[in-house]
Each structure stands twice: as C-alpha cells, then as structure tokens.
Amino acid sequence: xxxxxxxxxxxxxxxxxxxxxxxxxxxxxxxxxxxxxxxxxxxxxxxxxxxxxxxxxxxxxxxxxxxxxxxxxxxxxxxxxxxxxxxxxxxxxxxxxxxxxxxxxxxxxxxxxxxxxxxxxxxxxxxxxxxxxxxxxxxxxxxxxxxxxxxxxxxxxxxxxxxxxxxxxxxxxxxxxxxxxxxxxxxxxxxxxxxxxxxxxxxxxxxxxxxxxxxxxxxxxxxxxxxxxxxxxxxxxxxxxxxxxxxxxxxxxxxxxxxxxxxxxxxxxxxxxxxxxxxxxxxxxxxxxxxxxxxxxxxxxxxxxxxxxxxxxxx
Numbered sequence: 001x002x003x004x005x006x007x008x009x010x011x012x013x014x015x016x017x018x019x020x021x022x023x024x025x026x027x028x029x030x031x032x033x034x035x036x037x038x039x040x041x042x043x044x045x046x047x048x049x050x051x052x053x054x055x056x057x058x059x060x061x062x063x064x065x066x067x068x069x070x071x072x073x074x075x076x077x078x079x080x081x082x083x084x085x086x087x088x089x090x091x092x093x094x095x096x097x098x099x100x101x102x103x104x105x106x107x108x109x110x111x112x113x114x115x116x117x118x119x120x121x122x123x124x125x126x127x128x129x130x131x132x133x134x135x136x137x138x139x140x141x142x143x144x145x146x147x148x149x150x151x152x153x154x155x156x157x158x159x160x161x162x163x164x165x166x167x168x169x170x171x172x173x174x175x176x177x178x179x180x181x182x183x184x185x186x187x188x189x190x191x192x193x194x195x196x197x198x199x200x201x202x203x204x205x206x207x208x209x210x211x212x213x214x215x216x217x218x219x220x221x222x223x224x225x226x227x228x229x230x231x232x233x234x235x236x237x238x239x240x241x242x243x244x245x246x247x248x249x250x251x252x253x254x255x256x257x258x259x260x261x262x263x264x265x266x267x268x269x270x271x272x273x274x275x276x277x278x279x280x281x282x283x284x285x286x287x288x289x290x291x292x293x294x295x296x297x298x299x300x301x302x303x304x305x306x307x308x309x310x311x312x313x314x315x
Contacts, residue, residue: 017075024068031061066247080209085155092158097165106166109136111276113144116198118274119229125197128152128223131204135163142167142178151179153190186212188219196223199230206235207248217260226302230295257293265301269294
C-alpha cells in the first residue's frame with residue numbers, strides 16, 4: 001500500500017535515515033566479526049541461538065541488515081512494496097534467466113491449475129494472478145486458458161522479465177496473449193474495471209505486511225462479480241497470532257482473514273485440504289503450515305454489484 005509523505009516528511013526523516021545507515025554499518029561489521037567465532041560454539045548451542053531461522057547468518061546478519069534497510073527506506077519515504085520490489089530486482093540481477101536455480105522453479109506449478117479446476121476453472125474463465133513472480137504458476141495457467149484470459153501483476157520488474165522470458169520460450173506470448181502488469185501499489189486496478197472469474201495468489205501474502213494484505217483483500221472486489229472465486233494462501237502461525245517472522249515473511253491466523261472477509265462483504269471458506277503435499281515442502285514452513293482460503297462475494301453484495309459501498313459507507 002503506497003504511503004504518502006508530507007512536504008516536511010523527507011527532510012524530517014533525513015537525519016533518521018543517516019543514523020540508521022550508521023547503525024547498519026556498525027552492525028554489519030560487529031555481527032560479521034562475532035560470527036567468525038562460530039566454529040567455537042557447540043552445535044547444540046548454535047541450533048538454540050538460531051531458533052526457527054535457517055542459520056546464524058540469517059538470524060544475526062542478513063535478517064537484521066534487511067530490517068534496517070527497510071527502516072532506512074521508510075525514513076526516506078519509500079513504502080514497503082517498493083522496497084520489496086527493489087529487493088527482488090537486486091536478487092534477480094545476481095542470477096540470469098538461464099541459471100539452473102531459476103530454471104528449477106519451472107519444474108512445478110501445474111498443481112495450481114488443478115487446485116483452481118476443483119473450484120470450477122475452465123479454459124474460457126478469466127483469471128488474474130496477484131504476484132506472478134518468475135512465472136512458475138503463470139506458465140501453466142496461460143497454457144490451460146484460452147487466449148487473452150490470463151492477466152497477472154508483480155511489483156518487481158525483474159520478476160516480470162523472467163516471467164515474460166519463460167512464456168516466450170514456451171511460445172505462449174504469441175498464442176495466448178497474456179497481460180502482465182507491474183504494480184507499485186495494491187489498488188487491484190490494473191484491469192480498468194474489467195471483471196475476472198478467478199483471482200489466484202499463492203505464497204504472496206506471506207511476504208506482505210498486514211496493512212498491505214488488508215488493502216489487497218478490500219480492493220479485490222473491484223475485479224470481482226457474482227461467481228468470482230478469490231483463492232489466497234497464507235502461512236499460519238502456530239501461536240495463532242500475527243507475527244513478523246523475518247524481514248520479508250509474515251505469519252497470520254485464520255481469524256485475521258475472517259475479520260477481513262466480514263469487513264469487505266465476503267463469505268470465507270477454508271480450502272486448505274486442496275493444497276497438495278508437494279506444496280508443503282518449503283524450508284521456511286518447517287514450523288508453520290500453509291493455509292488456503294476462498295473468498296466469494298456475499299449474495300447480497302454480488303446482487304448489488306461488487307463495487308457497491310460496503311457497510312459504513314467505505315468505498
């Protein structure tokens with residue numbers, strides 16, 4: 001969700017950004033020096049110190065440095081969605097499209113089409129994917145759907161570039177005419193009022209703060225009509241609270257999405273049983289499980305039109 005900055009904001013925040021940059025530099029040097037002592041620390045103690053994180057480096061260097069980067073960006077008036085886009089662009093710049101690690105991504109994704117088919121997806125359906133990434137799922141959706149029926153967005157230009165390259169390599173750009181958009185906010189307004197039959201977003205809310213997730217859920221109504229199915233996944237916190245897990249990962253609970261549904265005129269259904277086992281094997285889910293929810297417009301909202309004002313007069 002794009003933030004607005006007052007005229008005095010950038011100037012007032014400049015000293016804070018400079019201070020945070022200095023803290024970052026000191027932390028980078030100090031933490032790196034301390035980690036040189038890692039071989040002297042017993043393995044059991046190292047495991048206890050890193051907790052739920054993959055490594056000591058992630059917990060004590062990469063994670064904190066990224067958190068400081070986010071705060072520096074915020075002090076300079078840069079919203080999180082733009083910081084994350086820049087982060088993914090830098091990450092992608094380090095690995096070309098031909099890199100084996102990138103190509104390995106494309107070995108899966110067909111299961112996402114199968115999930116949507118269980119909820120009625122047909123070749124003639126219109127589907128929008130929020131957060132296409134490098135095109136792991138998009139390649140299969142575009143192949144399955146009729147020409148012109150797929151659209152998607154991502155905040156990262158580098159991610160979209162990889163997605164386009166993958167679709168080009170499969171000959172799908174010319175034959176299926178997918179539409180891809182780069183978003184700088186969570187307005188869900190890229191189709192200029194067009195309605196879709198399905199909205200799909202998987203492993204995206206996990207990388208978004210609560211206020212941005214709320215914006216997407218609220219604004220998705222602009223793309224929906226009576227029968228639209230909106231499928232979204234989130235990583236569930238075992239403690240059933242909303243928690244920032246790492247610099248770019250958030251944990252949510254089902255009650256949080258129940259509240260969003262109630263606020264925005266949706267019926268909500270737990271669709272977790274439709275997640276195949278192959279999608280449950282990601283490293284960062286070792287301590288938490290992925291859940292899938294299905295949003296549909298309440299009957300009275302669908303009858304009045306999805307763009308009708310919500311309770312309380314909210315747009």
